[in-house]
Amino acid sequence: MKIYEKSLNEMKKIVARYTEQTIDFEIEKTVSEIIQNVAQNGDQAVRDYERKFDNVNLADFSIPAFQLDQALDSIDEDLRAALELAKQNITSFHKQEIENSFVDVSTPGIMRGEKITPLASVGLYVPGGTAAYPSTILMCGIPAKLAGVKRVVMVTPPQPAGINPAVLAAAKLAGVDEVYQVGGAQAIAALAYGTETIPAVDKIMGPGNIFVATAKKQVFGKVAIDMVAGPSEIGILADESANAKEIAADLLSQAEHDKRARAMLITNSKSLAEAVSKEIERQLSTLPRQEIARTSIEDRGFIAVMENTAEMFELMNDVAPEHLEVQLKNPTQYLGLIKNAGSVFLGRYASEPLGDYVAGPNHVLPTGGTARFASPLGVYDFVKRTQFIQFDQQNLKADLKAITKLARTEGLEAHARAIEARFDKED
Amino acid sequence: MKIYEKSLNEMKKIVARYTEQTIDFEIEKTVSEIIQNVAQNGDQAVRDYERKFDNVNLADFSIPAFQLDQALDSIDEDLRAALELAKQNITSFHKQEIENSFVDVSTPGIMRGEKITPLASVGLYVPGGTAAYPSTILMCGIPAKLAGVKRVVMVTPPQPAGINPAVLAAAKLAGVDEVYQVGGAQAIAALAYGTETIPAVDKIMGPGNIFVATAKKQVFGKVAIDMVAGPSEIGILADESANAKEIAADLLSQAEHDKRARAMLITNSKSLAEAVSKEIERQLSTLPRQEIARTSIEDRGFIAVMENTAEMFELMNDVAPEHLEVQLKNPTQYLGLIKNAGSVFLGRYASEPLGDYVAGPNHVLPTGGTARFASPLGVYDFVKRTQFIQFDQQNLKADLKAITKLARTEGLEAHARAIEARFDKED
Numbered sequence: 001m002k003i004y005e006k007s008l009n010e011m012k013k014i015v016a017r018y019t020e021q022t023i024d025f026e027i028e029k030t031v032s033e034i035i036q037n038v039a040q041n042g043d044q045a046v047r048d049y050e051r052k053f054d055n056v057n058l059a060d061f062s063i064p065a066f067q068l069d070q071a072l073d074s075i076d077e078d079l080r081a082a083l084e085l086a087k088q089n090i091t092s093f094h095k096q097e098i099e100n101s102f103v104d105v106s107t108p109g110i111m112r113g114e115k116i117t118p119l120a121s122v123g124l125y126v127p128g129g130t131a132a133y134p135s136t137i138l139m140c141g142i143p144a145k146l147a148g149v150k151r152v153v154m155v156t157p158p159q160p161a162g163i164n165p166a167v168l169a170a171a172k173l174a175g176v177d178e179v180y181q182v183g184g185a186q187a188i189a190a191l192a193y194g195t196e197t198i199p200a201v202d203k204i205m206g207p208g209n210i211f212v213a214t215a216k217k218q219v220f221g222k223v224a225i226d227m228v229a230g231p232s233e234i235g236i237l238a239d240e241s242a243n244a245k246e247i248a249a250d251l252l253s254q255a256e257h258d259k260r261a262r263a264m265l266i267t268n269s270k271s272l273a274e275a276v277s278k279e280i281e282r283q284l285s286t287l288p289r290q291e292i293a294r295t296s297i298e299d300r301g302f303i304a305v306m307e308n309t310a311e312m313f314e315l316m317n318d319v320a321p322e323h324l325e326v327q328l329k330n331p332t333q334y335l336g337l338i339k340n341a342g343s344v345f346l347g348r349y350a351s352e353p354l355g356d357y358v359a360g361p362n363h364v365l366p367t368g369g370t371a372r373f374a375s376p377l378g379v380y381d382f383v384k385r386t387q388f389i390q391f392d393q394q395n396l397k398a399d400l401k402a403i404t405k406l407a408r409t410e411g412l413e414a415h416a417r418a419i420e421a422r423f424d425k426e427d
Numbered sequence: 428m429k430i431y432e433k434s435l436n437e438m439k440k441i442v443a444r445y446t447e448q449t450i451d452f453e454i455e456k457t458v459s460e461i462i463q464n465v466a467q468n469g470d471q472a473v474r475d476y477e478r479k480f481d482n483v484n485l486a487d488f489s490i491p492a493f494q495l496d497q498a499l500d501s502i503d504e505d506l507r508a509a510l511e512l513a514k515q516n517i518t519s520f521h522k523q524e525i526e527n528s529f530v531d532v533s534t535p536g537i538m539r540g541e542k543i544t545p546l547a548s549v550g551l552y553v554p555g556g557t558a559a560y561p562s563t564i565l566m567c568g569i570p571a572k573l574a575g576v577k578r579v580v581m582v583t584p585p586q587p588a589g590i591n592p593a594v595l596a597a598a599k600l601a602g603v604d605e606v607y608q609v610g611g612a613q614a615i616a617a618l619a620y621g622t623e624t625i626p627a628v629d630k631i632m633g634p635g636n637i638f639v640a641t642a643k644k645q646v647f648g649k650v651a652i653d654m655v656a657g658p659s660e661i662g663i664l665a666d667e668s669a670n671a672k673e674i675a676a677d678l679l680s681q682a683e684h685d686k687r688a689r690a691m692l693i694t695n696s697k698s699l700a701e702a703v704s705k706e707i708e709r710q711l712s713t714l715p716r717q718e719i720a721r722t723s724i725e726d727r728g729f730i731a732v733m734e735n736t737a738e739m740f741e742l743m744n745d746v747a748p749e750h751l752e753v754q755l756k757n758p759t760q761y762l763g764l765i766k767n768a769g770s771v772f773l774g775r776y777a778s779e780p781l782g783d784y785v786a787g788p789n790h791v792l793p794t795g796g797t798a799r800f801a802s803p804l805g806v807y808d809f810v811k812r813t814q815f816i817q818f819d820q821q822n823l824k825a826d827l828k829a830i831t832k833l834a835r836t837e838g839l840e841a842h843a844r845a846i847e848a849r850f851d852k853e854d
Contacts, residue, residue, distance in 0.1 A: 001695040023459050023645065025452060031452050079836055082829035093539055094447040096531060102523050111759070111773070112520055112787055117766055119800050131838050166836055173567035198778050202800040216449065220644070224800040228648050249845040256841040288840045296536050310608060332538070335815060338717050339544055344815035346538070349849060353842035354816070357833045360539055361814035373546050373629040373651040375812035387788035388771035389781070402509035408782045409506055409593055410560050413715045414683040415780035418676040422776060 001251075001277045003303045005270070008311045015264075022104065024210075031185045031214045032107030037188035043196045049186040053297050058157045061197055062162065063179040071168035079166065084150060086135065086358045087173050090142045097379035098146060101334065109392035116383050118148030119224075121199070123191035124176070124204035126167060128157035130182060135168035139362050141174025147382030151239025152176050153201055153288060177273045186207075188215035205364075205377070218301040228284050230368035231260035234352055235321030235341070237312050237334075238276075242270040242327040243348065247272075248279030250325060250352050255296035264319060266312045273303045295391040313337040320371040323352050339369045394423060428678075428704045429731045432697070438731050442691075442746050444555075451637075458612045458641045465616035470623045473479075476613040482569065488589065488624055490606040498595035506593065513565055513785045514600050520787030521570045524806035536819035537774060543810050544798045545575030546651075548626070550618035550765045551603070552633035553594060555584035555610060561597035565757050567632060568601025572808030579603050580628055582618060608699025617641035619650045632791075632804070653804065657795035658687035662748030662768070662780055664761075665703075667696040669754040670775065675706035677752060677779050682723035683716040690728040693739045700730045740764040740830050747798040750779050765799045823849060 004011060014320030037045040043061075050056050072080070103113035124140045126132050137154065144152045150299050156163060158181040171179055180192060180198055188208075194200030204216060205226035216225045234254035238247055251263040267273055280297060287293055306312045313334065316324065322342035328334060331346040338344055343355055356363045364377035391399075400419055407415035431438060464472040470488075499507070530540035551567045553559050564581065564668060571579045581598050583590060585608040599607055607625055617634075621627030631643060632653035643652045678690035694700055707724060714720055733739045740761065743751065747767035755761060755797035758773040765771055769792030770782055772849050783790045793801035807834055820825075827846055834842035 010650070023455070025456065028450070028455070029452065066747055076827070077833050082832040085826070085829045086833065092533075093531065096529050097541065099526075104520065104521075104523060111784075113763075114524065114788070114803075114805075115762065120766070130838050135833055136839065193663065200478075217644070217647070220647070221797070223794075224797075245851075246845070246848045249841065249848040252841040253839070253845040255763070256839060265688040274428070283841075283844070285492065287844075289838075293841065332817060338542075338813060339547070342815050344592075344813060346815060346817035349818045349820050350816050351823070351845045351849060353834055353839075353845050354818060354823060354826065355814075356842060357830045359537075359816050359818070361541070361816060366811075368648075370648070370651075371811070373811055376541075376814050378541075378812065384793075384798070384800055385805065386765060386768050386771060386798070387782075387803050388773060389777050389786050389788060390759060390773035391776045391781060391786070393776050396778070396781060398779065399512070401505070402512045403780055403784045405505050405509040405560055407780055409509075410562065411557050411716075412680070412683060412780075414679040414720065417710070417714075418673070418778045418780050420848060421673045421676040422778060424672075 001280050001297055001301050001303055003273050003277060003305065005305045008306065011306070012318050015315065017237070018050055027210060027214055028057070029278055031211055031218055034185040034193070035189040035215060035218055038186055038195065039193040046186045046190050046195055048186065050158065050182065053184055054231070058181060059157060061180040061183060063168070064382040068168050068172040068179065072149045072172045073164040074165050075169045080169070082358070083134065083138065083170060083173055086138055087142060089332065089358055089360035091146065094143045094146050096380050097143070099383065101378060109395045111390040113388050115386050115388065117386060118383050119202045121151035121201040122149055122154065122203045122382060123153045123155060124207065125187060125208050125212060126154055126205065127208055128159055129361065132156060132167045133162055134166045135357055135363065137167065137170040137176065138174045139364050141171070141176050143377060143379045145175040147379045149349060149382050152199065153178045153180070153198070155180045155182050155187040157181070179201065185211045185215035188212055188219060188339065190217035214353050221260055227366060227374050230259040230260065233262040233322040233367055234325065235264045235266065235316050235319050235323070236325040236327060237316055238265060238267045238272060238327035239329065240272055241329050241364040242272060243295050244272060244275035244279050246348065246351070247327060248276050249278070250360065251280065251301065252283055252287065252293050253353050254323065255289060255293040255359070257291050259295040261295060261296040263314055264321065265303040266306060266316055267303065268306055268308055268312060270305050273305050277303060320369045322367045322371065323355070323363045325350070325352060331364055342366045342371045342376055393422070428707050428728050428730055430704060430733045431730065432574065433508065436734065438742050439745050442742065452484060454637060458638055458645055459685050461612040462616040462619070462642060462645055465613055465622065466620040471687060473609055473613045473617055473622055475607065475613065477585065479556070480611055481585055481587050485585060485608060488607040488609050490595070490608060495599040495606065498592040499599045501592050502596045507596070509785070510561065510597060510600055513562065516785055516787035517565055517569045518573065521573050521806050524570070525573060526807060526810065531571055532820070536822045538817040540815050542813050542815065543812050544813060546629045547576070548578035548580065548628040549630045549632065549809060550580045550582060550628040551581040552614060552631065552639060553581055554635055557593045559583060560592055561593040562784055562790065564594065564597040564603065565601050566791050568598070568603050570789070570804060570806045571809045572602040574806045576809050578628065580605045580607070580625070582607045582609050582614040584608070609677055612638045612642035613636060615639055615646060619646035621622055653808065654793060654797055654801050658689065659684040660689040660749040660794055661752065662691045662693065662743050662746050662750070663752040663754055664743055665694045665696070665699060665754035666690060666756065667699055668756050669699060671699060671702035671706050673674055673775065673778070674754060675703050675710055678707065678724070678728065679714065679720050680708055680780050681750065682720040682728065683714060686719050687723040687727065688723040690724060691748065692730040693733060693743055694730065695733055695735055695739060697732050700732050702839050704730060739793065747796045749792045749794045749798065750782070752777070769798045769803055820849070829848045
């Protein structure tokens with residue numbers, strides 16, 4: 001693994017993300033045509049695309065509810081117990097994210113407030129094959145249900161051997177209400193515009209290939225979407241007190257996801273840097289996904305040796321990693337220094353995969369530096385706010401001069417007159 | 428104004444929004460080229476576009492701080508007092524939106540939590556000419572500063588007579604930190620990628636023309652953006668107790684914004700419907716923006732007479748208006764029936780322009796039916812969340828079986844081994 005010993009400024013240039021904007025207008029056009037076709041022709045268009053792209057001929061896309069029950073009964077006991085444990089902890093954590101409406105009646109005659117309302121429906125895209133993670137279904141479905149969403153819809157591409165039972169079991173546990181075997185841009189179009197079989201939803205989330213991601217971007221505005229997810233990332237801050245073998249194992253746990261995954265160690269200990277680099281080599285050799293993990297480590301991974309912890313945190317905030325491990329002595333004291341990260345793992349026993357599965361916080365996290373402005377998936381993603389005000393005559397009159405002044409300054413005469421209409425002499 | 432007397436189902440079809448997807452690939456390509464050019468060539472590219480599109484030759488885009496102070500001193504006393512009142516009420520309302528970090532230590536040996544961090548920087552696009560509303564600058568800048576954003580940046584197209592002093596005064600009152608005279612897609616590109624003069628921001632907000640809107644969509648992901656705003660809307664629910672003259676005035680206050688603005692009255696009183704329609708004609712004839720308001724009312728406005736209040740609310744929830752007035756007896760009792768609306772105005776004295784200016788709630792609201800899933804602009808738009816966990820050895824051990832089971836079910840061996848590394852015998 002590459003080890004850098006450079007100044008903070010030089011390191012900042014090295015970690016700066018590749019920012020060239022790449023839009024493939026051919027894909028944009030193809031996706032735009034798919035969306036328009038599905039918006040106009042509904043089920044028939046979806047069926048045609050499924051025949052063309054997934055080579056299946058489905059009379060009915062929907063998976064009946066009893067198949068979810070059967071799947072849950074069919075999975076092995078340990079898997080079921082693990083999913084149940086995850087559900088319990090995800091629930092207890094995310095309950096704390098539930099927000100309250102508020103009302104302010106501090107001025108007599110005036111009521112002002114904001115009320116929280118759940119979205120009526122959301123759609124979750126689950127990729128096919130080995131990328132269909134049961135754990136992700138729990139991470140999306142449970143916060144949606146805690147928020148009060150009535151219709152949680154899952155779409156996933158049809159599979160030759162049928163949908164993976166672990167996926168259907170997780171859907172059942174997560175409280176998913178409807179499942180459809182539809183994939184690609186046509187699935188996103190169906191969720192956004194609705195078809196005879198698949199009623200439209202208000203928000204679409206979940207990862208997918210370039211066609212799915214492009215379709216999500218294009219329907220943004222018609223419906224809400226989550227962030228477009230990039231490859232997984234882990235950043236580790238460690239000092240000489242850390243265990244090289246454990247750090248190497250944690251770096252590899254993200255590297256195995258994807259050749260484009262990014263594993264980064266920032267330390268103030270040269271000896272730790274060298275020990276981790278050796279451990280990576282040793283552990284790589286026995287990993288089933290060795291080829292993927294090796295490409296990730298060699299092409300995109302690095303170890304940076306910095307002068308001190310202040311530099312370490314400044315550089316890591318520039319990186320804004322999806323996952324951040326703090327393997328320093330007294331790790332909690334550094335929480336205030338962390339500005340940009342999706343999820344933070346404090347100390348030796350908070351190994352990153354703990355958060356992926358059972359700790360309770362979400363594992364759908366901002367990637368690609370978007371932790372600068374984006375949050376983990378949470379209950380707040382499944383509600384919207386509505387403001388409200390009530391004024392009595394006296395309080396409106398007190399504000400009349402200011403309102404009409406501002407309205408006329410902005411050239412909006414009818415705005416001023418609407419207020420004045422309440423005080424016309426003739427009434 | 429059109430008056431419909433139709434069944435709920437027929438009305439639902441009439442109010443259904445026009446959903447055809449229209450992407451202009453020529454504009455997409457032009458904007459993509461502008462963004463790439465600004466990302467690569469910085470200030471020089473911005474300067475070239477300003478010369479080409481705005482016909483100005485600016486040595487320096489930035490407006491020095493003292494010009495904001497001068498502008499605030501130069502505006503008339505009444506305008507200043509009105510802006511100060513607005514600021515005070517916007518502040519007191521939005522303070523209530525400030526969210527707290529939380530920590531959960533209910534299981535001994537486990538700490539789980541979520542911390543709120545302000546965005547480091549945000550950019551506000553303010554259109555030029557008459558669409559540059561000082562009130563909107565307060566509505567964006569004040570929540571950003573309450574959230575704790577350090578750098579609030581404003582960009583606005585250069586004007587032949589210089590930037591409107593009311594705009595600069597509002598920027599000063601809102602706490603805007605930097606102002607640049609740059610417009611169009613090049614301004615959005617500069618905010619997203621940064622130039623020598625304009626450092627990049629983390630989130631871009633504010634309305635603009637099709638080039639600005641397209642640029643915002645294209646940089647989404649590199650930075651966060653707010654929703655793409657559509658024409659203004661007002662929906663009014665009224666019964667026979669309402670005042671036709673006031674209702675007509677409120678409908679016109681939105682219709683004057685834009686020929687594509689949408690003013691809607693839903694009532695259970697035929698006589699009110701007819702009285703409002705007459706009042707609209709009478710009031711239109713003396714409005715300075717008569718042409719705009721008339722086009723909006725005739726092309727897009729309507730009055731629907733329904734059977735009862737249940738139908739009225741169901742239809743209005745389908746519309747999901749930006750602004751919703753409830754001009755019914757005992758209006759507060761209906762709050763629970765309102766599912767989809769940006770801001771709600773309860774009773775006779777909560778005329779919509781009150782909310783535009785001084786009441787305190789935000790006037791940057793979801794349009795075009797997006798109130799189904801989107802919220803008013805608020806303090807929550809200027810923060811992000813970071814989760815954190817800390818586990819002791821015993822608690823990690825208790826979860827080991829579940830974690831490794833889930834990891835191996837998902838084919839992620841290195842995930843399982845990272846946890847097992849903490850319990851290897853050799854240590």
